[in-house]
Amino acid sequence: MRNVHVHRHPGRSLRPASLRAAALAAVAMTAVVLGGCSSSPGSSNATSSSAATVAAPGTANSGNITWWASPITSSGADPRTVLVTAFEKAYPDIKVKLISAPTDTDTNRATLTTQISGGAGPDVYMGDVIWPAQFAAHQLADPLSKYLPASYFGTFAPGLVAGATYKGQVYGAPFFEDQGFLYYRKDLLAKNNMKVPTTWEELMTDSRTIQSKGEAQYGYVFQGASYEGATCNFMEFLTDAGGAVLNKDSTSSAVNSAAALKALKFEQELVTSGVSPKAESTYQELQSMNEFSAGKSVFLRNWDYGYSTSQAAGSAVVGKVGVAPMPTFGGESTPGYSNIGGWNLYVNPHSQNVAADLTFIKWMTGNDAQKILATQFSEIPTNQAVRTSADVIKSNAVLAVVPQTKLVPRPAQTPFYPQVSTAIYTNVSAVLAGSKTPATALKDADSAINSALSGGGL
Known part of the structure; x- marks a missing residue:
């Protein structure tokens, strides 16, 4: 069993505070x-x-x-x-x-x-x-x-x-x-004669099937709260869809794209379909981990500690969990992306x-x-x-x-990364909460990122 890490997961190691306007040099x-x-x-x-x-x-x-x-x-x-x-x-x-x-x-x-x-x-x-x-x-x-x-x-x-x-x-x-890793319930997949999903579409279909039988409350839990973890999750969907947050030299935003729209619409569909919890916009690592360890979800996206945590004393899924690469939009021949x-x-x-x-x-x-x-x-x-x-x-x-x-990696090739990330996670979380459409959220994120990169802050 791995040791408990004390400092490195978004939402656990890091305590995001509000970003304030400051002098460019600072x-x-x-x-x-x-x-x-x-x-x-x-x-x-x-x-x-x-x-x-x-x-x-x-x-x-x-x-x-x-x-x-x-x-x-x-x-x-x-x-x-x-x-x-x-x-x-x-x-x-x-x-x-x-x-x-x-x-x-x-x-x-x-x-x-x-x-x-x-x-x-x-x-x-x-x-x-x-x-x-x-x-x-x-x-x-x-x-x-x-x-x-x-x-x-x-x-x-x-x-x-x-x-x-x-x-x-x-x-x-x-x-x-x-x-990022995909954790899954080996017992539920075996019971339903399912292989580990390699595509997001398979994960969605398998989740609905298992949920419809009353074998799990949720299909997939991840990190969608308005904090750094939502940026990490979005980067996996976005990159797999073929998009990027910044242009090649990190001088302007590239986030308002067809690829980003595909990624964010899929995240939204996870929630609106009931595959993911309605409260997904409030989930950090702890909440998603707790749901999975309690046996409420078929699949979980989390960091490397997810496996040992799911096998710890008090977990309802000891001996029932497998680990796999993240799924993809691109077919079964290649895995999706894991954020670093x-x-x-x-x-x-x-x-x-x-x-x-x-x-x-x-x-x-x-x-x-x-x-x-x-x-x-x-x-x-x-x-x-x-x-x-x-x-x-x-x-x-x-x-x-x-x-x-x-x-x-995340779009951190700019000194203004904190503002860039804030623009991403606030808008992604707003979509999951139902307060913004994906198109509006990407427009708003694009504007905020360009403002930050030009030194204008958020």
Whole structure:
């Protein structure tokens, strides 16, 4: 059974607050940073940065590093100290001082911002996957692709590097990730001679059939409340329908499209058809998880902790749950998209020994560390070779599905991502609540996003 994570799921790790108008230079760094969970679908890890790299200052195999990292689990051995011990064994002349960062992501971000802006702070820090543009735009992170070759970034699962890129430079090294999964009732599908649905249409039809027999109250529960989780869910529908929130260079909105209309109409139909709860516009992770664990729903969309939570004491579905990739609109030959959550490693621009920092980061994202994270702590590795290895796949039910999934980051390639996300989730939730039509919601989101990108705020 995996440990309980303490800080990384939208709605659990992050506490969205109202976004207020602020001076252009401060908007992204003083407004709440939402995260743990794209631009257009990132099927490649390629960046537009120059192939040429420069030598990192400092000494690669010796020196001292301060590493700022939040707790990764709330019980058992501390993955951070396990990793540091293994790293120092591999590099005995580099000493790492672990600084335990706040578990609340907003407090973490605010503290780092203050420290680094003042010329201080840790050498390497663990930060949210949606921070790259906001931190890069305010000189709070050093571009890693300035020092590391494209071959290094090619070691990560497709989609992860795209989410860590801003203006052609990669600022974050994917450390461990989270993503959306489809959880399903194995017993109900078997009872009705159904296979696991691979398309949204199949999920809808199967849900109605099982509901009509009185075997489950709901067909599908997900996250539709007016908060970051609704953005994550919408990104999965939108990307699968062929759409994007931002244009290619993240300078204007692309959300008012036929693809977005298809995605949002389908989300709306889930609720109006009764497949999803009427109160779906109020559901965050906790509410959807509770409904599923209580045996009220056939299907659930949630993060990687969903499986272990469904199998915990008190659950009504112990031994009855399976895990699968997200469904698709596009037919059975390919899965849908899973939105990315998780954490990157960043380098402080004020660090005096960047060469040693990079040695640390490369080891932490390499085979040894990534295998420790996966097999000992059930974290989803970012390293493609590790996440597809037999040892990792057999570790647990969730990790067995990971290699079959496709990833999409959120539209965080702009310093104004908090406003962009707010424009998405408020309008998506309004549609689910029945207070806006999909067409009106997309028009309103489009206008709000363009206003934010031009510096006008919300």
